[in-house]
Amino acid sequence: MKGLRRRNTAATQASRTTITRRGLMLGAAQAAIVATLGLRMRHMQLDQADEYRMLAEGNSVKxxxxxxxxxxxxxxxxxxxxxxxxxxxxxxxxxxxxxxxxxxxxxxxxxxxxxxxxxxxxxxxxxxxxxxxxxxxxxxxxxxxxxxxxxxxxxxxxxxxxxxxxxxxxxxxxxxxxxxxxxxxxxxxxxxxxxxxxxxxxxxxxxxxxxxxxxxxxxxxxxxxxxxxxxxxxxxxxxxxxxxxxxxxxxxxTLDTRLQNFALARLGEESAAAVVMDVTNGDVLAISSAPSFDPNLFVRGISSADYKALMEDDHRPLADKTVQGLYPPGSTFKMVTLMAALEAGVIGPEETVRCPGYVEYGGRRFNCWKRAGHGRVNAWQSLEQSCDVYFYEVSQKVGIEAISAMARKLGIGVRHDLPMSAVAEGNAPTKEWKAARYGKDWLVGDTINASIGQGYVLASPLQLAVMASRIASGRAVKPRLLRARDGIEVPVEDAPELDVKDTSLAMARKGMWAVVNGSHGTAGRSKIAAAEWTMAGKTGTSQVRSTVVNNNSVPWEQRDHALFVCFAPVDNPKYAVSLIVEHGGGGSTAAAPIARDIMLFALAGGLPPLAAYPSSQREQARRRLDDLDLIDPETIAPPTRSRA
CATH class of the missing domain: 3.90.1310.10 (Penicillin-binding protein 2a (Domain 2))
Structure with a gap:
């Protein structure tokens, strides 16, 4: 019995302990709730008193x-x-x-x-x-x-x-x-x-x-x-x-303010476009379309008169000719045809073609720009003298498919991914393309026209700059415009080597060197006298009408486009430039001198030194450069990085 009483006493004590613990927990919970309510009431009565008073008075919070x-x-x-x-x-x-x-x-x-x-x-x-x-x-x-x-x-x-x-x-x-x-x-x-x-x-x-x-x-x-x-x-x-x-x-x-300003100023009153690329990494250093306009007018609300003036200008200031403009590239395309033929082995570097001034196919005569002909020319000489007949002949051996493939490999007929409006794809035509587009068969004449950058071939100045950069570097460099976000560098995409033989690239480069520096070069008057900055290039004239007449005898809008592509220095290429002057006539006279000035500004990091020009051209160059309205480099120091 004593054992039983001891067990009952222990059980009762344990029960009391449990009840006491539960009571304390319940009491604590009730106290917490009361405290929370008290704090909330204090917050509403003191901290939010103005807001509730405002609501009571008919005011609201928005x-x-x-x-x-x-x-x-x-x-x-x-x-x-x-x-x-x-x-x-x-x-x-x-x-x-x-x-x-x-x-x-x-x-x-x-x-x-x-x-x-x-x-x-x-x-x-x-x-x-x-x-x-x-x-x-x-x-x-x-x-x-x-x-x-x-x-x-x-x-x-x-x-x-x-x-x-x-x-x-x-x-x-x-x-x-x-x-x-x-x-x-x-x-x-x-x-x-x-x-x-x-x-x-x-x-x-x-x-x-x-x-x-x-x-x-x-x-x-x-x-x-x-x-x-x-x-x-x-x-x-x-x-x-x-x-x-x-x-x-x-x-x-990636743009350079001073180079961009110089390029636009040098284009002057022309309807023209220029692109400057760093051939080592694809950075677009300048990309100028002329004439331009003041974008501040659109931010503030452009007047009807100002907008009408922009729309009615025949030089199309609102159009971005650098990436939206598509033009037959003319003879600047000849490097594509030459490299396609050399890669296919249909002609050797030293093998010659006789140019009598024309060729005939299917009862139609295709003339060379030099009616008397060039005689016999080899691969690099065909570029130096821009012999059309050479390309008429080799294009028939290599075919349009290989020419088109080489064009895309060099960046033509490809839409390059830049954050700009309406970047055009251009056109590197094929037989399949013509059948799908026009429902017609590809003709021999189509290949002949395409071989010299006419007919269905279309390229933008950006694409021509990419082409010159790839020939200069031997790599598939891609143009890029964005350098950094919030100070964090955007990685440069690796540029693999072009799937092109070294000998083919060497012939294209040698021919472009001869265009500017050779005894028969079509751009001889635009050579750079400074040996460390020797330039290679290619002139081009793009027809805008089917009949061949003197450009000076027709209205401005019917004249040929003038083109020039180049890279420098030849021994260690750094920059490539492409330039088009709409209805400018010949590439050697209208486009090449402007491109040389822009190239020299890029190489010199400022105004071209007069010593870089042939001695007979220095006074003319001095006057030309003095007349340009350029920004003062002292006024464009980097600002503080305020976001405001």
């Missing part, structure tokens, strides 16, 4: 998006190409306004808004959702903005804002490659399945062309937010909180 700073764009040396500047503007939200027309009328007493502008604004306010802010005026002066800010409490739904707007410090120099931004349109929104809420901010700027458009996702950034108190009349009373957004990515391009 969330406004804060546009991020758009990413800056720099050249390879850190020079600013696209930046942001402060923009004072005024917006209105229809749902917060008592009387839209009256509020607008009151605003017009403070800042200049014309009758036409007011009518357009009222139409836009009616079309847009009631909760969408509409920009009533922007780019206000500080005085105008101050007048609106002082009177803002009396203007229901009207909000003065300080934002950022894009600007391009170098104006026309980079207009085609960088492009421009503009306000988001209904059309822009219609192309997007789930548009970023940022795009609905009034006057938010979206990339419209060039790098600005192609790298829009990088440059745009992410929106911030601000919490504002709005009273029952729709007037914004105060800001309750703010969270800044993330600025867009800073981009560094």
């Amino acid at each position: 969330i406004r998006l804060i546009p991020p700073a758009r990413g800056l764009i720099y050249d390879r040396n850190g020079v600013l190409l696209a930046g942001n500047e402060q923009n004072y503007r005024v917006t209105m939200t229809r749902e917060d306004a008592d009387d839209v027309e009256q509020e607008l009328a009151d605003l017009r007493r403070l800042i200049p808004i014309t009758d036409d502008e007011a009518e357009e604004l009222l139409d836009e306010l009616k079309r847009r959702p009631p909760n969408a802010p509409i920009t009533l005026a922007d780019r206000l002066s500080w005085e105008e903005f101050s007048r609106v800010a002082v009177n803002a409490p009396a203007l229901a739904g009207v909000t003065p804002e300080v934002g950022l707007s894009r600007f391009y410090p170098h104006g026309p120099d980079f207009a085609h490659v960088i492009g421009y931004v503009g306000p988001v349109s209904d059309y822009d929104l219609s192309k997007l399945e789930n548009p970023d809420p940022l795009l609905r901010i009034p006057r938010f700027q979206l990339g419209k062309s060039g790098v600005e458009a192609k790298l829009e996702d990088d440059l745009r950034g992410k929106a911030g937010q601000r919490r504002v108190e709005v009273n029952s009349a729709g007037r914004e009373m105060r800001e309750l909180g703010r969270r800044e957004g993330d600025p867009g990515t800073a981009l560094q391009l």
Whole structure:
């Protein structure tokens, strides 16, 4: 019995201990709940008292998006190409306004808004959702903005804002490659399945062309937010909180500001294009299309008169001739045909072809540019003297398929991946292509025309620069425009060796050297006198009409295009240049002298030294260079890396 009583006593003690522990746990939980409720009530009564008082008085809290700073764009040396500047503007939200027309009328007493502008604004306010802010005026002066800010409490739904707007410090120099931004349109929104809420901010700027458009996702950034108190009349009373957004990515391009400026200035009044590439890694150092335009006009809202003038200009300033323009490459294509024939073994390097001035196929005569003929020429001499008959003959042996394959291997008929608008693919035609495109068989005459870069062959200045770079380097270098993102280098893609025999490349290079430096070279007047900078090149003339007449006897738009491609130094190639002058006539007279000046600027890292020109041309070169309107290198020092 004593054992039993001891067991009962132990059990009772254990039960009491368990009940006490549970009571303590329950009590602690209740205390925690009471404490939490107490803290919450304190937070609501003290910390959020103003907000609840505001709600009780009929005010409300609204969330406004804060546009991020758009990413800056720099050249390879850190020079600013696209930046942001402060923009004072005024917006209105229809749902917060008592009387839209009256509020607008009151605003017009403070800042200049014309009758036409007011009518357009009222139409836009009616079309847009009631909760969408509409920009009533922007780019206000500080005085105008101050007048609106002082009177803002009396203007229901009207909000003065300080934002950022894009600007391009170098104006026309980079207009085609960088492009421009503009306000988001209904059309822009219609192309997007789930548009970023940022795009609905009034006057938010979206990339419209060039790098600005192609790298829009990088440059745009992410929106911030601000919490504002709005009273029952729709007037914004105060800001309750703010969270800044993330600025867009800073981009560094491969371009060189001074070289780009020089190239465009040297193209002058011509309708022309020039591309400069680093043959070692594919960096595009300059890519200029002339004439150009000021992209700032589009950011600020271009006038009808200015836009009409650009559209009606026969030199097409809005078109980017460097990547969008496609032209028969003329004799600059002859390296392609020559290398295809040498690779196929249908002709040897020293084997000659007799040029009597023409050949006949199928009852049709195909003339050489030199009607008296060139006599017998071998591989490199055919390039030096640009003998058409040589290529007429060898093209029939090698065939269009091998020529087309070599063209693509050298970068023609290939769409190169650059962040620019409407980069064209060009055309390296084949029998299959013609059948699919025109439903017709390939003819012997088609191959003859293609052998000298005429007929169906089309190439852009960018593609011709790639071709010259690949011949110079012997590698499949690819053009690139983006050098770094937020200071982090973009890796250079490895360029494998071209699948071309060394002897074939050597013949093409020797012929291009002779074009500029040989006794019969077609570009002899554009040679570089400095031995360390010896240049190799090839002239080209691209027909734009079927009849052969003197260019001076026909209107400008019917004259032949002038082309030139080159690389230098010959012994250790560094740069390649391609250039076209639309309706310029001959490549040797119109294109080669400009290309030489651009090449010399790249080699010298600045204005070409007069000693690099033949002595008989130095005074003329001095006058020509003095007349150019160039930027002062002292004014383009790299800016601080502020994102603002």
